[in-house]
Each structure stands twice: as C-alpha cells, then as structure tokens.
Amino acid sequence: MSASRRSGTTDELGPDEPERAGPVGPDGSDLLAALLDGMDAALCAFDAGGVVTHWNREAERILGWSAAEAVGRHGFAGWAVRPADAEEVEGRLMSAMEAPGRQVHEFALLTKDGGRVLVRTQSAAVRGPDGKPAGVYCAFSEVHAQIDLERSIALSEALFEDASWGVVLVDADLRPAVVNAHAARALGIGRTSALGRPLGELLAQGVEELESALTHVLAEGAPPAPAEIWVSVRTPEGDQRRCWRCGFVRLASPLAEEPVPLGVAWLFQDVTEGKQGEQEAALLRFRTNQLHRAARAAAECEDPGEAATVHLDFALAGFADHALIDRVAGGAVADGAAEGPVRLVRVAATPSGAPGPSLLTGQAGLPVRYGQGHPALQCVERAGSVRASVGAVPAEQAREWALARQWPGDAVHALCAVLRSRGRTLGVVTFLRGSGRSQFERVDSLYAEDVAVRIAAALDLAGVVGR
Numbered sequence: 001m002s003a004s005r006r007s008g009t010t011d012e013l014g015p016d017e018p019e020r021a022g023p024v025g026p027d028g029s030d031l032l033a034a035l036l037d038g039m040d041a042a043l044c045a046f047d048a049g050g051v052v053t054h055w056n057r058e059a060e061r062i063l064g065w066s067a068a069e070a071v072g073r074h075g076f077a078g079w080a081v082r083p084a085d086a087e088e089v090e091g092r093l094m095s096a097m098e099a100p101g102r103q104v105h106e107f108a109l110l111t112k113d114g115g116r117v118l119v120r121t122q123s124a125a126v127r128g129p130d131g132k133p134a135g136v137y138c139a140f141s142e143v144h145a146q147i148d149l150e151r152s153i154a155l156s157e158a159l160f161e162d163a164s165w166g167v168v169l170v171d172a173d174l175r176p177a178v179v180n181a182h183a184a185r186a187l188g189i190g191r192t193s194a195l196g197r198p199l200g201e202l203l204a205q206g207v208e209e210l211e212s213a214l215t216h217v218l219a220e221g222a223p224p225a226p227a228e229i230w231v232s233v234r235t236p237e238g239d240q241r242r243c244w245r246c247g248f249v250r251l252a253s254p255l256a257e258e259p260v261p262l263g264v265a266w267l268f269q270d271v272t273e274g275k276q277g278e279q280e281a282a283l284l285r286f287r288t289n290q291l292h293r294a295a296r297a298a299a300e301c302e303d304p305g306e307a308a309t310v311h312l313d314f315a316l317a318g319f320a321d322h323a324l325i326d327r328v329a330g331g332a333v334a335d336g337a338a339e340g341p342v343r344l345v346r347v348a349a350t351p352s353g354a355p356g357p358s359l360l361t362g363q364a365g366l367p368v369r370y371g372q373g374h375p376a377l378q379c380v381e382r383a384g385s386v387r388a389s390v391g392a393v394p395a396e397q398a399r400e401w402a403l404a405r406q407w408p409g410d411a412v413h414a415l416c417a418v419l420r421s422r423g424r425t426l427g428v429v430t431f432l433r434g435s436g437r438s439q440f441e442r443v444d445s446l447y448a449e450d451v452a453v454r455i456a457a458a459l460d461l462a463g464v465v466g467r
Contacts, residue, residue, distance in 0.1 A: 064112030096123040097133040206231030308458035309358040320431035327427035343367040379416035415440040417448040419456035
C-alpha cells in the first residue's frame with residue numbers, strides 16, 4: 001500500500017496484471033507518497049469528510065499503525081484515540097479547514113500496541129482548485145522531544161542571561177567564544193570585548209592553572225569534582241585576588257559520527273569570601289593552639305626571662321620573620337607618670353641573618369637609637385599597637401628604610417605591640433616581615449596584643465623591666 005490513497009482515479013491495471021513501474025500517474029500521488037515518506041516529521045492528511053488520505057513512515061514509527069492500516073479510516077476514532085476523546089480530537093483537527101493559518105494542538109494518541117503518546121500537532125487547510133477547503137493536512141511529533149528541545153534552548157538562554165554564576169564557552173584554542181553576563185562582570189569586561197582574546201589578557205594571575213585545567217578537559221573529559229582556582233582580575237582599582245570554584249564540561253559535536261571537540265563549557269562561582277573565612281578560621285585555630293603550646297612550654301622554664309623568649313618563638317611561627325623585645329629604660333612607667341621622651345633598651349631578639357631561637361640581650365642597658373616618630377616609640381606613647389610598611393619601593397631603598405629604624409635589612413612590614421602589666425607600660429614587642437609576605441592586618445594586631453600580654457607578664461615576673 002502506498003503512503004497515500006489514490007482517490008478520484010480509476011484502475012488502469014487488469015485484475016491479474018502486476019502494478020507497472022513507470023511514470024508517475026497524472027495525479028502525482030506516487031511522487032507525493034515518496035516525498036512524504038522521506039520526511040523526518042510525522043505527516044497525515046484528511047479529506048473534507050475526515051477520511052485519512054495520507055500517512056507517512058514517521059507517523060507509522062511513532063504510532064505503529066502502517067499506511068495500509070491508517071489510510072481510508074475515518075478520523076482517529078476507534079483506533080488512534082480513545083472513544084471518549086475521538087469527537088473532541090476530530091473537531092479540533094477539522095476546525096483547521098475554516099481557520100486561517102496553522103492550528104497547534106496537543107492531545108494523546110494511541111499506539112498500535114495500546115500505549116498512549118502525547119503529541120503536538122500543526123494542522124492547516126488544503127484548498128482545492130476552486131479555492132474551497134478540500135481537506136486538512138496534519139504534522140505531529142512526540143511532545144517530549146519538542147519539550148526537550150525547548151528546555152534545552154530555555155536552559156541555554158537562562159545560563160547566558162540570568163544565571164548567578166559565570167558561564168564561558170571556550171573554543172579549542174582556549175579563547176572565549178561565548179560569555180554570559182555574570183562572567184563578564186566577574187572579569188570586569190564587556191561580553192563582546194572578551195570574545196576571541198587570550199585568557200592571559202583577561203586575568204593577571206592564575207592563567208596557567210586555568211589553561212592547564214581546560215587543556216585536560218579537552219583531552220580527557222571533565223574532572224570528577226569542581227576545582228578551586230585563585231586568580232587575579234584586572235580592574236581600574238588594581239588587581240583583585242579572587243577564588244573561583246570551577247566546573248568544566250567538554251563539548252563535542254552531536255552531528256559527527258566520532259566526537260569532534262568544540263571546546264569547553266567553563267562554569268565558575270566566586271567563593272572568595274567563604275574561602276577567606278575558612279582561612280581566617282584555620283589561622284585563628286592555629287594561633288590559639290600556638291598560644292596554648294607556648295604557655296605550657298613557658299611554665300616549664302625556671303627563668304622568667306627565658307619564658308618570655310619562648311612566647312616570642314611560638315608567636316613567630318607562620319606569623320613573622322623577626323621579633324624584638326624592648327623595655328622602657330629606667331623601669332616600667334605608670335600611666336601618666338612619664339617625664340620627658342621615652343627611651344627603649346633591647347631585651348631580646350631573634351638572630352639576624354640565620355634562623356634560631358630568640359636570645360636575651362641588652363645586658364649593658366644602653367638605649368636603642370630610635371629616631372623621633374619611630375613606630376616603637378609611637379606604640380609606647382599611644383599604649384596601643386602600631387603598623388608600618390615601606391610600601392612598593394626598590395629593594396635597596398627598602399633596606400635603607402629598615403636599617404634606619406634599627407631593624408634587620410630584609411624587613412619591609414612591622415607591627416609593634418605595647419607590653420603592659422598591672423597598669424604600667426613595660427616596653428614594646430616588634431614583629432617584622434620580609435619581602436614576599438603581606439602587610440600586617442587588624443587581625444594580626446589582635447594576635448600580637450595577646451602575645452604581648454604573656455611576654456609582659458613574664459618580664460614583669462623576671463624583674464627585667466626594673467633594670
């Protein structure tokens with residue numbers, strides 16, 4: 001049976017003659033059937049009375065009814081729809097004869113094996129030579145396939161317009177091909193400005209790690225878990241260090257028999273605040289543990305002066321490169337009892353130029369030559385911590401800055417905390433960091449003040465401050 005019924009023609013073959021292959025008949029129905037069968041869409045047609053006249057192979061695939069079983073039936077009643085739905089379905093389909101344009105409907109059809117398939121139909125009137133409706137053609141497809149396509153399109157649009165994380169499609173040359181709005185804001189650049197540019201032009205730091213991850217995904221596929229990558233983003237205010245939690249998906253063409261890499265979908269979310277919070281919490285736990293360990297070790301020291309250096313050594317771990325302890329010359333100064341400028345005498349210091357434990361020094365009692373406005377003197381005057389930094393200067397200039405303040409030549413950042421005990425100022429403890437380390441922050445001042453309380457108690461007990 002052909003995919004269409006030859007209506008309006010007479011038999012040209014005798015009852016015993018085989019059907020001849022040859023030119024298409026005058027009505028072109030053989031050619032039409034071949035065209036319909038070659039299409040990927042499911043197609044059927046009805047004449048003005050609602051009788052099925054055409055039924056192609058895709059319709060047969062979806063519902064299981066062959067053309068021989070479908071053509072010639074009146075509508076879908078009794079075979080392709082439930083009896084309860086037949087009248088409504090036929091009415092909706094045939095209404096296209098009187099309506100302009102295409103009509104779109106969704107309803108359930110029955111398969112030959114008794115299953116139900118939800119389909120979306122597009123139907124339109126077929127006009128005869130006289131311009132009057134002669135029937136209806138109907139194209140239909142399984143709704144879940146259409147919905148899957150629509151969802152995929154909607155998902156793509158949402159990812160690139162409304163997503164609360166960055167999405168960048170990177171081509172096989174590791175250059176952005178598509179950038180969503182969130183990613184453009186994170187990179188500090190326009191969506192179109194980022195396209196086709198090397199990643200090194202978009203990021204100041206972290207490019208090597210990111211490109212290594214993208215190259216791995218292109219070659220091996222996506223990693224099993226997200227990766228956290230620290231990067232520096234160029235902004236008008238300077239480079240900003242950010243932590244991005246990244247996921248990667250390798251893209252391959254679905255049209256090729258063998259996967260052809262199209263690039264990588266790079267998704268990322270800024271987790272800088274969370275990571276900084278984790279780091280600060282870990283740092284706080286470590287420093288608290290160091291204070292407890294120092295207290296236990298100092299309790300075993302017979303010499304209180306040695307106990308003070310023990311506190312200093314434990315405080316240095318992971319915190320600073322050098323440390324100094326200076327006492328007030330002439331003994332502790334009660335609040336408001338200072339007369340004239342304060343002078344400081346070195347009590348203990350870490351070795352200069354080599355690692356080692358802090359050592360007691362300053363037996364001669366000679367004051368340190370601190371100039372006016374020195375951070376240690378400011379610390380005593382204010383009875384609070386003072387931070388100082390040389391800033392971004394050449395190495396030789398930084399060395400001169402440190403030596404002029406009687407500090408080791410490699411010091412570039414300083415933090416002074418006052419030593420106080422029983423309402424008196426005993427002196428100053430100074431922590432120093434070398435180049436390559438960050439400046440002291442407010443949280444560092446709090447830690448230094450905790451250490452200063454313990455050192456002050458030990459020095460006061462040792463009587464060092466009264467020399």
